[in-house]
Amino acid sequence: MIDHCPRCATKDISLVRTTSQWTLFRCGTCSFTWRSTEPDSVIHFEQRPADFRLDPHNLTALRQVLPTPTSAGRRARHRDA
Ligand SMILES: [Zn+2]
Structure with a gap:
C-alpha cells in the first residue's frame, strides 16, 4: 500500500476514486x-x-506554468485578430 507521494514523498495523499481495476490517488502538496x-x-x-x-x-x-486562457479570452483574441 502506498502511503506517500511518488513525486514529493509527503504523506499528504488522498484516495480520489476506486474502480474494480485501479485506485486513483492525488497528492495535496504537489498535485501529482x-x-x-x-x-x-x-x-x-x-x-x-x-x-x-x-x-x-x-x-x-x-517556474510558474503559463495560465490556460479562458474561453472568454480566446474569443476576444479571435475577434481582435
Ligand atoms: Zn506530491
Missing part, C-alpha cells in the same frame, strides 16, 4: 495524480528517477 496500476518507476518514490522527484520544500521556487 497517479493510478495504482502504473509502473513501479512511476508510483514508488524510491524507484522513481531523481529528475522526476520534487523536494516539497522547494515547490514555490519552481
Whole structure:
C-alpha cells in the first residue's frame, strides 16, 4: 500500500476514486495524480528517477506554468485578430 507521494514523498495523499481495476490517488502538496496500476518507476518514490522527484520544500521556487486562457479570452483574441 502506498502511503506517500511518488513525486514529493509527503504523506499528504488522498484516495480520489476506486474502480474494480485501479485506485486513483492525488497528492495535496504537489498535485501529482497517479493510478495504482502504473509502473513501479512511476508510483514508488524510491524507484522513481531523481529528475522526476520534487523536494516539497522547494515547490514555490519552481517556474510558474503559463495560465490556460479562458474561453472568454480566446474569443476576444479571435475577434481582435
Ligand atoms: Zn506530491
